[in-house]
Amino acid sequence: MRYHGSCHCGRIAFDVEGELDQLIDCNCSHCSRKGYLLWFVPRERLQLATPDADMATYTFNKHAIKHRFCPDCGCAPLALGTAPDGQPMAAINARCLEDLDLAGVKRVPVDGRSF
Template sequence: MWFVPREKLRLLTPENEISTYTFNKHIIKHRFCPTCGIHPYGEGVGPNGNNMAAINIRCIEGIDLASVPVQNYDDLSL
């Protein structure tokens, strides 16, 4: 996932053609394709109060996944 301010996200598909799923506290809007089920992005509010988008970078045309830095997270040490 790649996090950007929501206003920086430009969709190629009309927003009314994307479905929304929420769960638990219904804070994050998980956007998905109703035809194939892919989850291209989610929407929420960042810690600073700004609207954010979490983008599935595999949905970005022309991106070289091998060039994207990866940050591992060890949740077992919590």
């Protein structure tokens, strides 16, 4: 499947390819505040239509993950980081994907608050 995603105003736009079989629903202080439902994919499956400089960045904790957000509308549609094995990864906020029945996708609760 190929999904199109964007922030609310459209400044950040992207396509993602893959099977969306589960979403990570993390209760950590950051994910819960933003309401993330995250889909983790290898970085090469994400095609960003937005130049890097057009996205703002938020990092915290070990600053290993770059949470990208729109400086205009404030939406946070994705994050970029590296898997433990060194593979570049993207975390897609499924709430920012179009034509997706969110309620029909399995949610995996992650107790990030306790990490």
